[in-house]
Amino acid sequence: MDAHQKTLRALIVGAACLCLLPYVGRAGLEARRNEARRFEPKRIVSVVPAVTEMLFAIGAGPNVVGVGSYDHFPPAADKLPKVGALLDPDFEKILSLRPDLVVVYDSQADFIARLQRASIPIFHYQHAGLADITQTIRRLGEAVGRTKDAEAVAAGIERDLDAIRARVASLPKTRTLLVFGREPGSLRGIYASGGVGFLHDLLVIAGGTDAFDDVKKQSVVISSEQVLARAPEAIIELYDQDTTDAKLAAERAVWKQLPAVPAVRNNRIYQLRGDFLTVPGPRIVQAARLMADALHPSKKNALHPQ
Amino acid sequence: MTLPLRRGLPAVAMCFLAMIAAILAAPFIGSTTIHFGRVFSTAVPFADNIDAQIFFIARLPRALAAALVGGTLAAAGVIFQGLLRNPLATPYTLGVSTGSALGAMLAITFGASLPFVGITSASLAGSLLAVLIVYFLARARHAGLSTTVLLLAGVTLNAFFSALILFVEYLSDFAQTFRAIRWLMGNLDVVGYSSILGALPFVVFAFAVFAWLARPLNLLSLGADAAGTRGVNVRSVHRWAFFSASIATGAAVAVGGPIGFVGIIVPHLVRLVVGSDHRLVLPGSAFLGAGFLVACDALARIVLAPLELPVGVITAIIGGPFFLWMLIRKR
Numbered sequence: 001m002d003a004h005q006k007t008l009r010a011l012i013v014g015a016a017c018l019c020l021l022p023y024v025g026r027a028g029l030e031a032r033r034n035e036a037r038r039f040e041p042k043r044i045v046s047v048v049p050a051v052t053e054m055l056f057a058i059g060a061g062p063n064v065v066g067v068g069s070y071d072h073f074p075p076a077a078d079k080l081p082k083v084g085a086l087l088d089p090d091f092e093k094i095l096s097l098r099p100d101l102v103v104v105y106d107s108q109a110d111f112i113a114r115l116q117r118a119s120i121p122i123f124h125y126q127h128a129g130l131a132d133i134t135q136t137i138r139r140l141g142e143a144v145g146r147t148k149d150a151e152a153v154a155a156g157i158e159r160d161l162d163a164i165r166a167r168v169a170s171l172p173k174t175r176t177l178l179v180f181g182r183e184p185g186s187l188r189g190i191y192a193s194g195g196v197g198f199l200h201d202l203l204v205i206a207g208g209t210d211a212f213d214d215v216k217k218q219s220v221v222i223s224s225e226q227v228l229a230r231a232p233e234a235i236i237e238l239y240d241q242d243t244t245d246a247k248l249a250a251e252r253a254v255w256k257q258l259p260a261v262p263a264v265r266n267n268r269i270y271q272l273r274g275d276f277l278t279v280p281g282p283r284i285v286q287a288a289r290l291m292a293d294a295l296h297p298s299k300k301n302a303l304h305p306q
Numbered sequence: 307m308t309l310p311l312r313r314g315l316p317a318v319a320m321c322f323l324a325m326i327a328a329i330l331a332a333p334f335i336g337s338t339t340i341h342f343g344r345v346f347s348t349a350v351p352f353a354d355n356i357d358a359q360i361f362f363i364a365r366l367p368r369a370l371a372a373a374l375v376g377g378t379l380a381a382a383g384v385i386f387q388g389l390l391r392n393p394l395a396t397p398y399t400l401g402v403s404t405g406s407a408l409g410a411m412l413a414i415t416f417g418a419s420l421p422f423v424g425i426t427s428a429s430l431a432g433s434l435l436a437v438l439i440v441y442f443l444a445r446a447r448h449a450g451l452s453t454t455v456l457l458l459a460g461v462t463l464n465a466f467f468s469a470l471i472l473f474v475e476y477l478s479d480f481a482q483t484f485r486a487i488r489w490l491m492g493n494l495d496v497v498g499y500s501s502i503l504g505a506l507p508f509v510v511f512a513f514a515v516f517a518w519l520a521r522p523l524n525l526l527s528l529g530a531d532a533a534g535t536r537g538v539n540v541r542s543v544h545r546w547a548f549f550s551a552s553i554a555t556g557a558a559v560a561v562g563g564p565i566g567f568v569g570i571i572v573p574h575l576v577r578l579v580v581g582s583d584h585r586l587v588l589p590g591s592a593f594l595g596a597g598f599l600v601a602c603d604a605l606a607r608i609v610l611a612p613l614e615l616p617v618g619v620i621t622a623i624i625g626g627p628f629f630l631w632m633l634i635r636k637r
Contacts, residue, residue, distance in 0.1 A: 070479070087480075180481070181481055181485070183425050184413075184417055184424065185424050186425075186426075186497065186501075187497040188425075188493060188495055188497060189485060189488060189489070189493060189495075191485075212612070214612075215612065220613055221613070221614075222612070222613075223364065223495045223607070224363065224364040224495055224497040225336055225337060225338060225360050225365060225495075225607070226338070226612050228360045228364055229337070229338035229340075229360060231356060257363065257497055257498050258359065258363065258497075259352075259353040259354075259359070260353065260354055260355060260356040260358075260359040265353070
């Protein structure tokens with residue numbers, strides 16, 4: 001073997017070692033990160049409204065340093081720095097907050113990868129239905145070192161939901177069209193709840209059955225023909241908090257175009273107003289109560305604790 | 307009546323019959339089964355008669371809306387192809403649909419805070435704005451309407467408005483973006499007759515102009531100079547063709563959303579059969595376009611029942627390959 005070949009071999013081995021180096025480094029970081037997990041995070045960033053609410057509900061609010069741009073509740077969260085949202089998290093801003101825990105949704109693959117490259121501990125979760133909400137609260141409690149508080153909040157939600165379920169259980173189920181939105185001033189492009197998702201689950205707890213139960217999607221666009229054919233006995237519509245009374249009255253009148261629908265004929269159209277209605281967080285109990293009040297007015301007073 | 311004109315008439319009559327057949331058949335097809343005995347029964351009051359309401363409120367207006375939109379887009383396609391002397395022109399080439407899409411996006415995103423701005427009127431306003439901008443751009447460089455400048459102005463405005471749409475969409479939240487995208491796919495579920503009646507004056511006006519335009523467009527196909535020597539007032543024909551077809555397109559898009567490909571497939575199919583005489587191509591395209599969109603919408607309603615496929619998806623699936631075939635076929 002001449003000197004030339006020897007140099008070449010040394011170069012190849014050296015290059016191979018250089019290639020492996022990041023992995024060695026990363027393994028070390030991984031270990032350090034796991035170790036960090038055992039401590040209570042002091043600088044938490046959450047970009048999803050539901051999780052931000054959960055963090056505050058379990059008492060981790062003082063440790064939250066950044067929230068998503070759609071996070072307005074509780075008011076204390078609204079005052080924190082906004083760092084983008086589910087689809088457009090502002091990575092630089094998040095880094096600048098020096099977080100020791102970032103809560104991410106499982107679908108944020110790119111964001112998760114970037115956080116991992118920056119060795120920032122993450123808490124990831126995914127929601128498919130109602131049961132996931134209390135489960136996420138409990139897991140979040142473990143991750144931030146507030147297991148007991150989280151357990152209390154989650155158990156409280158489950159107890160309240162059970163109470164609502166029990167009070168309307170004896171009553172006949174109301175076939176309900178749960179409308180998330182439609183074209184303003186018309187019955188075109190109606191988005192309704194299908195047979196899955198937390199809002200569907202809340203409707204069932206509140207003593208309703210979903211008019212589109214058989215469609216296993218969280219949200220479906222339905223035609224006027226389907227509204228007529230499914231003949232819902234009640235219609236629940238969800239509106240933003242800042243919707244005016246005049247607007248609600250106008251939107252309510254639009255349903256008169258389909259007078260044969262039992263809900264329209266019997267004037268059983270319920271317009272619920274509130275931004276919390278669509279947030280799969282700790283305030284779902286309120287949403288379930290409003291739905292139960294609408295569907296089963298005879299049990300209205302029994303539903304509210306004194 | 308000249309011989310080629312008479313020879314093409316049976317084909318136009320066939321298109322007419324196809325349209326009538328489609329409109330009559332469509333209300334009997336749907337995602338639910340209804341009892342036709344009860345539809346026309348007077349024993350039950352209309353307010354309680356679900357079958358009659360499905361037929362008269364959900365299905366019949368849809369068939370009529372599809373016919374109106376399909377016929378208008380196909381006829382407007384013929385006019386634009388004649389005006390621009392370009393077989394690949396569509397009713398959307400000159401920015402009308404992007405203008406109306408921008409209007410609709412603004413209504414979807416900011417409409418909640420302005421109580422009575424409907425998506426339909428906003429999209430109509432957007433398309434009219436686009437028409438005026440393109441018209442004045444095209445006139446600025448030329449005494450009449452230069453079709454080249456018209457085309458360039460239209461394509462540029464399309465790009466600019468698309469950019470604005472992206473900006474508006476960035477400002478909107480998930481639900482709004484989702485709704486906006488669905489609007490772009492087209493939807494003919496008009497629920498009742500008010501939006502059809504709203505679009506009708508624009509469409510009737512435009513078709514009256516189209517009827518007058520048929521002969522001058524035939525002469526224009528020889529070139530502007532040749533048409534001019536035969537007594538065609540090229541400048542005014544250009545102007546009327548541009549405005550009538552644009553307004554008709556704007557009205558159609560306001561009713562059904564920017565449903566694609568109808569304005570290009572149908573005119574070419576009709577030309578294959580009847581030749582290039584606008585006196586045949588125009589009515590033939592209007593009838594066949596109406597029948598085609600009614601059929602596409604019926605298909606859209608039943609393929610995925612109880613859900614429905616946006617009608618624009620169906621016309622695109624049929625239209626995309628057709629467009630390619632037209633591009634590569636032997637002349």
